[in-house]
Amino acid sequence: MKAVKGWRLCGTSYMQSLPGARHRAPPTRKPLWILAVVSLITMFVIGAYVFPHHRRAACYMFSSKGCKGLTDWLPPSPRELSDDEIAARVVIREILSSPRVIKKTSKIAFMFLTPGTLPFEKLWDLFFQGHEGKFSVYIHASKDTPVHTSRYFLSREIRSDEVVWGRISMIDAERRLLTSALRDPENQQFVLLSDSCVPLRSFDYMYNYMMYSNVSNVDCFDDPGPHGIGRHMDHMLPVIPKEDFRKGSQWFSMTRQHAVMTMADSLYYSKFRDFCGPGVESNKNCIADEHYLPTFFYMLDPGGIANWTLTYVDWSEGKWHPRTFMREDVTHELFKNLTSIDAVSRVTSEGTGIVTWTQCMWNGIKRPCYLFGRKFHADALDKLMDLFPMYTSGFD
Numbered sequence: 001m002k003a004v005k006g007w008r009l010c011g012t013s014y015m016q017s018l019p020g021a022r023h024r025a026p027p028t029r030k031p032l033w034i035l036a037v038v039s040l041i042t043m044f045v046i047g048a049y050v051f052p053h054h055r056r057a058a059c060y061m062f063s064s065k066g067c068k069g070l071t072d073w074l075p076p077s078p079r080e081l082s083d084d085e086i087a088a089r090v091v092i093r094e095i096l097s098s099p100r101v102i103k104k105t106s107k108i109a110f111m112f113l114t115p116g117t118l119p120f121e122k123l124w125d126l127f128f129q130g131h132e133g134k135f136s137v138y139i140h141a142s143k144d145t146p147v148h149t150s151r152y153f154l155s156r157e158i159r160s161d162e163v164v165w166g167r168i169s170m171i172d173a174e175r176r177l178l179t180s181a182l183r184d185p186e187n188q189q190f191v192l193l194s195d196s197c198v199p200l201r202s203f204d205y206m207y208n209y210m211m212y213s214n215v216s217n218v219d220c221f222d223d224p225g226p227h228g229i230g231r232h233m234d235h236m237l238p239v240i241p242k243e244d245f246r247k248g249s250q251w252f253s254m255t256r257q258h259a260v261m262t263m264a265d266s267l268y269y270s271k272f273r274d275f276c277g278p279g280v281e282s283n284k285n286c287i288a289d290e291h292y293l294p295t296f297f298y299m300l301d302p303g304g305i306a307n308w309t310l311t312y313v314d315w316s317e318g319k320w321h322p323r324t325f326m327r328e329d330v331t332h333e334l335f336k337n338l339t340s341i342d343a344v345s346r347v348t349s350e351g352t353g354i355v356t357w358t359q360c361m362w363n364g365i366k367r368p369c370y371l372f373g374r375k376f377h378a379d380a381l382d383k384l385m386d387l388f389p390m391y392t393s394g395f396d
């Protein structure tokens, strides 16, 4: 009835506001059919509010209180950031705005994450020879004190602690390495390597590739499956939205600005420290080292990373751990193959896995993707030493 009254009032004022309305004949008979239609619509709308809908179309039309569907149809309203989030953004913007200055004295920090003795020190020695002053070495040995076979590795251990694969202790070890390496102001590039990792290129090739790349090589991709977004924890909300959760290999190469940015972070790091692990939410697990840096960089400097790692690894066997190259696998042909790969493949964990390929680009130019390779068995050392001069001169 209210609606009908409103209609009449409306009609009256409309008539009065028209010049010359007075001279028209007033409506003599009420149009009954309009009354009927309006009552019907009113009843329908009231009904729509009283009874919750279960269909999306109904939500779209009526938005009753019990209907959550409508919010899904509307564009999300931007969330108000907390003080900590605003502070993190301000600090990071400031760090990223400092210019990158590469001088003759600029060095690359080679940061080794290892349980103990590095099996390929002799090979790295060959690699570093003649390039003194252009690199520095840092070793985080989490279990045993390493026995050295190369002068470049002597007394390069940093303070270390236990590392558990997939846990936050892995990120803590990476941060320890970054901290130590940042203390030397000449270090301009920071590469994380493992004990089973070997160089695929000559020192000069690597130096120029990393120093003059305009992005950091942090691996990052969107895996909507159970081993990607499926590992996001609700406890990370709202700081880390589910749709921003990313995945990638832990082996990075980053600029000084990005290394400082990583060390400046406590907000995003704390979400992974506190909630990324087994037993936090039902039977979910979350591998901290596969998600923290990819997610952090995706959220705060997506344009500053290449989205793939410079370290080759072979996952093609489809097991929990990647393939280990044995002594007999190490041939000239293998290195020719590894150094000619110029696209990276991504396999998501949805269903049987969706594979996508991305061309590797360096400052807008197509170039092979990898500078390092893993995993190599310690027994392969002598063969690697024999082949090294050949495979690093042949394809540069």
Ligand SMILES: *[C@@H]1O[C@H](CO)[C@@H](O)[C@H](O)[C@H]1NC(C)=O
Pocket: 215, 298, 302, 303, 304, 305, 306, 307
């Ligand atoms: C890496 O991915 C982000 C989006 O996730 C994109 O904005 C950025 O341009 C990519 N980096 C390169 C070098 O293509």
Ligand SMILES: *[C@@H]1O[C@H](CO)[C@@H](O)[C@H](O)[C@H]1NC(C)=O
Pocket: 331, 333, 334, 337
């Ligand atoms: C090198 O690549 C070729 C072509 O993909 C392949 O047939 C061959 O088996 C590879 N060799 C090694 C040693 O990986």
Ligand SMILES: *[C@@H]1O[C@H](CO)[C@@H](O)[C@H](O)[C@H]1NC(C)=O
Pocket: 214, 215, 303, 304, 363, 364, 365
């Ligand atoms: C890096 O260089 C490429 C090619 O010049 C350019 O398209 C890209 O925007 C640059 N990226 C950054 C972060 O400067």
